[in-house]
Amino acid sequence: MSQPTAAAKSPSSRTGERQGRLSADDWAQAALDLIAEQGVAAVAVESLARRLGVTKGSFYWHFPSRDALLQAALERWENVEQEAVFGALEAISDPRERLRALIQMVAHEIKLHVIYSALLQALDHPIVQPVIGRVSERRLAYLTASYREVGFAEGEARHRARLAYTAYVGFLQLSIQLPQSRLDHEQFDAYIEHVMATLIPPARP
Structure with a gap:
């Protein structure tokens, strides 16, 4: 027997079920957790309901x-x-320090870029593609603006922004394709320092 939808139930039963029910945000967060663990294809109503301990x-x-x-x-x-x-970077006025903080933050926000990695593997999905497109455009615009504040002309700032973003996406893709190449904690910190020294120009004397 198929699971009845909310529209097929009586008003009294719907009201009773609503009390104590998970919110839409709870379901959305559970889907994100599953995407981080198993990818976009793993998101299914039945498995999420079991995971959350509720009915469909x-x-x-x-x-x-x-x-x-x-x-x-x-x-x-x-x-x-x-x-x-x-949002966390708004209070940093120095553009070089802001870029350093951005790279450090992105490097250590594991959950955010685990989800991003999973979404990169599902770019052919019609719902995923526009979201990744918006996020990428916003990140590139932010990087470009920061490099402009450092003092680069518009064209050079765009090139630097694209290079910085390419380094990020490329590192994620390498980790997906060659998991054995993942760095230990000390190596990773050294790599991030190298990235910052390469991508962020020193202050002029």
Whole structure:
């Protein structure tokens, strides 16, 4: 027997189920957790319901379909990513220090770039592609603006921004394709220092 949707239930039963039910944000976060662990293809209503210890009726109260959940999950990730990464840097006035803080933050925000890595592997999905497109454009614009503040002309700032972002995406892809190449803690810290020394010009005397 198929699982009835919220629309097929009586108003009294829907009201009773709503009390104590998981929120839409709970479902979206659970989907993100699953994406981080197993990738976009693993997101399924039934498996998420089991994971959360609820029935599928809880899901259908908030979302009409699996695609709607995926859309909400990626929008949640996009908003959290924007606040976590860019919001924390607003108070840093020196553009070189801001770039250093950005690289350090991104390097150590494991959950955010684990999800990003999983999304990169699903770029052919019609819901994933525009989200990654927006996030990438925003990151490149932020890097370009920071390099402009350092003193580079517009064209050079764009090139530097693209190089910095390419280094980030390339490192993630290398970790996916060659997991044996992952660095230990000391090697990783040394690599990040090298990245910052390479990508951030020293202050002029």
